[in-house]
Amino acid sequence: MPRPVLSRRARLGAATVAALVTGTAVFGIGQATAEHSVPRTDKEIPNLTQVQDRIKAYYGDTVTADGEHYASPHSNYARQVRGIETRARSYLTKALAKPADRSGAHGKPVERTRPAIVLDMDDTTLLTYNYELQVGFHFTPESQDKYLASTDMDPVFGMNRLVNWAHDKGAEVFFITGRKEAQREWSVRNLKNVGYGVPLDRTHVFLKNKENPPPYLPCGADCSTVEYKSGTRRHIESLGYDIVANFGDQYSDLQGGAGNRTFKLPNPMYYLP
Structure with missing residues (x-):
C-alpha cells in the first residue's frame, strides 16, 4: 500500500x-x-x-x-500472526460451511451468494520487513518501485497457506491494495512466487488507479484509504459475493463496512489513516 x-x-x-x-x-x-x-x-x-x-x-x-x-518464523511477531490465523481458520471453517442460499419474499429462493474473503497486500499477505530495513523505515515511492521491480517479499508467515485453504473450501479470494496500478505486474508476480495459488487476474486483484479511477468509486481519484477499500468491497458485494472475512494490517483496511468480520494483522512499523 x-x-x-x-x-x-x-x-x-x-x-x-x-x-x-x-x-x-x-x-x-x-x-x-x-x-x-x-x-x-x-x-x-x-x-x-x-x-x-x-x-x-x-x-x-x-x-x-x-x-x-x-523476520524470524520463531519471533513474537510470527507467533502473534499464527494466533490470528488460528482464530480465522476456526471462524472460516464455520462460515464457509453455512449454506449461502437466501430466501426472498414469501420464501421464494433468490440468487445464491458466493462466500469471499478480502485481503490487503503489504504486511497482510506480503511482509515488508526486509524492505523497511533496507530503507531505514524511510518509505519513498521511488524506493518501493525499485524494490518491487526486482525483489519478492516473503509471505506473511502462514497467510499463503490460510488463503489457499480458504479458497479450497469454497471462498473466492480478492486482494485490495493501496499499491498503484503501475505496480500490478510486480505485485502479481510476487504473490504467485511465494505460493498464493488463487486467481490473480484483474477481477481478483484491485490496485489504486488515480489516473483512471473505476466508476463504482464516487470519490474518484481523491478517495481516502477507507473510501477506496470499503467502496471496492461494496463493488465486490454487488457482484454477488458475501464477504465473510476481511484481513488487513491497518484499521483503515477494515473500516467502512462491507464485510461480516475483520481480522487485524499486527504492524508496528507504520501507520496509515
Whole structure:
C-alpha cells in the first residue's frame, strides 16, 4: 500500500503513537495518549533508537551474510500472526460451511451468494520487513518501485497457506491494495512466487488507479484509504459475493463496512489513516 512520504522520524513516531493508542505496546508510564497527544516533556516521547530496537526484537531480526534483514518464523511477531490465523481458520471453517442460499419474499429462493474473503497486500499477505530495513523505515515511492521491480517479499508467515485453504473450501479470494496500478505486474508476480495459488487476474486483484479511477468509486481519484477499500468491497458485494472475512494490517483496511468480520494483522512499523 503506498504511503505518504514521511521522514524516518515521522514514520516511526506515527507507528509509536498508533501502538500506544491501540494498546499494542507500552513504552513506560506517562506516555502520550489519544487524550494527551502533545507531549509536555521529553519523558513522554519514546526514544526513536529504542523504538527501532524493539521493532527488530519483535520481528526476530535475522541478518544474512550479505547484510539483509529478515523476520524470524520463531519471533513474537510470527507467533502473534499464527494466533490470528488460528482464530480465522476456526471462524472460516464455520462460515464457509453455512449454506449461502437466501430466501426472498414469501420464501421464494433468490440468487445464491458466493462466500469471499478480502485481503490487503503489504504486511497482510506480503511482509515488508526486509524492505523497511533496507530503507531505514524511510518509505519513498521511488524506493518501493525499485524494490518491487526486482525483489519478492516473503509471505506473511502462514497467510499463503490460510488463503489457499480458504479458497479450497469454497471462498473466492480478492486482494485490495493501496499499491498503484503501475505496480500490478510486480505485485502479481510476487504473490504467485511465494505460493498464493488463487486467481490473480484483474477481477481478483484491485490496485489504486488515480489516473483512471473505476466508476463504482464516487470519490474518484481523491478517495481516502477507507473510501477506496470499503467502496471496492461494496463493488465486490454487488457482484454477488458475501464477504465473510476481511484481513488487513491497518484499521483503515477494515473500516467502512462491507464485510461480516475483520481480522487485524499486527504492524508496528507504520501507520496509515
